[in-house]
Amino acid sequence: MRVLLRVLAPLVSLAVAVLGALIVVEVAAAWTGAGTGSAGLLVPWRDWRTTAGNTLWTAGPVLAVAIAAAVVGGVLLLVALLARRHDVRLTSPSPGLTVVTAPRVLARIVGRDVRAADPVTAASVTASARAVTVRASGRDDTAAQDGARTAATAVLDGLPLARRPRLTVRGAPDRARTEGVR
Known part of the structure; x- marks a missing residue:
């Protein structure tokens, strides 16, 4: 919008x-x-x-x-009315102070740690105030999914979020690389 x-x-x-x-x-x-x-x-x-x-x-x-x-x-x-900003609220460090961040920043923070997880070779993350969706791929899709879930949960637990968003993690096996073939 x-x-x-x-x-x-x-x-x-x-x-x-x-x-x-x-x-x-x-x-x-x-x-x-x-x-x-x-x-x-x-x-x-x-x-x-x-x-x-x-x-x-x-x-x-x-x-x-x-x-x-x-x-x-x-x-x-x-x-x-529908074009309003959808900021992610963080807990206030003092009364009368409002702290927010953009969903894109939350997605970058989660994505950085998910991509750093061992079984994950690639990941894409979308975030909003209500939900964080991680699509992770790796050599083993269940291991990649578990590693991505662990990393994303650790990030969300470590952030001072006023309301914790719902976490959805989907795993997929690595696509076969076809270099030079088009």
Whole structure:
């Protein structure tokens, strides 16, 4: 959701900037008398005003625009609410002090120690405030899984986490290396 928010924010900002520039151009044209015809300089404001004055609030197009605006607003609100940071809380060293870390940092710390375990040859770790998932591979998948679980448990026990995340460890045998074959 954060990626979607990062894409939507510049697009909405650009639309607002274009609308503001358009209003500035139209107001300047009205003050100087350049757009004195039946329409504005770039946008037919006077025609739109006449149409809006003759259209009822219960007309189909007005209801469709209102529903579309409500749906777009709801989607933007949902994206903004779901794009919050998902930090991992650590225990506070003193009252009134909040300590957090990013899930990526927790994954790096766990991954470093899991990869250093003897039977593990490769590992990937994903972490959140609620769960840590380790995918370890080694010459023997059960030994790699056990070694990864031991190392990850030791790391999680050693960190001052406010709430210990659930640990999931999956083991897989090493893939056969096929060097030079594509």
